Amino acid sequence: MVIGSIDERKIFVNEYKIRQTLKKSEKQSVLSTEQVSPLTNESFERYVKLLAYVKNNNEYKDVSSIIQFGENGEVTFVEAEKNKTYKEQDVDVVLYLPAFRIFVSYFLYIRDLFIFSKEYGLDAYLSTRIRHGTLPNHLRSVFETYFLVTAQTDNVYAINQFWKDKLSLSEEHMTILQASLGQFSKDVDIFSKDIKDNYIQCKNEQKNEKFDALFDYSYNEHDLIFLFVEDFDETLNIDVFIDKALMILWQQTEINLEVVRNKFNIQFRDRYIELIDNLHLELLSILDKNSISELLNNLMTCRTEIQTKLSNISKWFRRSESSIEGEYEIQTLAETSIQITKNLNPNFNFEIAKDICPNFNISGEYHQHIIDLMNNCLFNIVKHCHLPCEEVNANLIIYEKENNLFLNFENCLSDASLHIAKLNAIKENWESSDANISREGGTGFPKIKKIINSDLNRKYSDFDFHLASNKLNITISFETNGLKV
Structure with a gap:
């Protein structure tokens, strides 16, 4: 049941965290470049007043009444009331309305968080759940x-x-x-x-170097005029605005997923x-x-x-909800992760000894994220051991101690000296943020840290390792508060 639901739905965006981010006015670091959020309660109130002003002064009403949208999204202008005729260049009336430009900054900011947030966005989860291994x-x-x-x-x-x-x-x-x-x-x-x-x-009209990218969230000016006139011109509440924007982005996601x-x-x-x-x-x-x-x-x-x-x-390319009904013991989640790893490596038939604490139940909200974390660690064993499967001698030990959960991964290596520098760097920089979360390859530990901090919402975590001869022991630990049912 667990592996079936995971294998059929892998598309996820952490909407809850994005909504939290959208309501903050301080500098954000979730995008590729830091920027100040344009969408705050104060700025939105000014936007609503500006929107009301241009409507009351007919700067917007006349234009919105004569815009016509074709089947392919093209914008044309038709004869309005009082036999007044508008030409196509009158699109400038909308394009340069201050309220429209503010709307564009709001919507595209939400769009970019939805796609490219390093911690909560679609591209980050595509990287962790699909592209990486x-x-x-x-x-x-x-x-x-x-x-x-x-x-x-x-x-x-x-x-x-x-x-x-x-x-x-x-x-x-x-x-x-x-x-x-x-x-x-x-x-x-x-x-x-x-x-x-x-x-x-993923791509948009600015980040389009991946020409063949199938997750396309590009919007030209005509698209944005359509949204402004048809969907947002009566939206006077910031929460409703955010709801509508996310709904539209999910609608575009469904179109992309079908493709x-x-x-x-x-x-x-x-x-x-x-x-x-x-x-x-x-x-x-x-x-x-x-x-x-x-x-x-x-x-x-x-x-x-x-x-x-x-x-x-x-079938992976369907929307995954943030929570799954019910609860599972961590042993079930570990066994699911092991089976996924074996399915991914049919000719690497290695065995994993297990010693997992009983009666540690985790709520559905965290099932997928715990499995993602263990998948990354097990993937590292297969990829970096450089040994025949019968010589790996892998072992997974999970235990709880002093309100912390410890995940201990052991395996043999062909040459331990090849890994010491990387492991030391991971340990030294464990509490630092990583800029390469969406990069595939390597050890995947930036993704593991992202899962612990952003998806499992752990305030405290630790990484340690021990090398003895050709045996590697990696321990990842984090607090259990709010995680254990």
């Missing part, structure tokens, strides 16, 4: 299951040992096969990376099928069909499975 591993896992891709170092793909041992081919034909599989691995990785880096991204789901079920699906079919035809053209029949069977099975996987991934 989850999406690339899900896409690759199907091909790994059927031994069709290998790992790479410095853009050189490893020999596919499975088929080298499995097939009885001449040295010449094996060399040809390995070259084809290496190129296929590269093509799969390039396209999967393209989906993550260029498609599952994303269609991409996974059609365009992305077709591209992966094309890669598989091209490899299939290439192998048949250079190798005897009977000698590689098992490989061809794997290709065809993978062809079906990748379509199922993409369909399942498309």
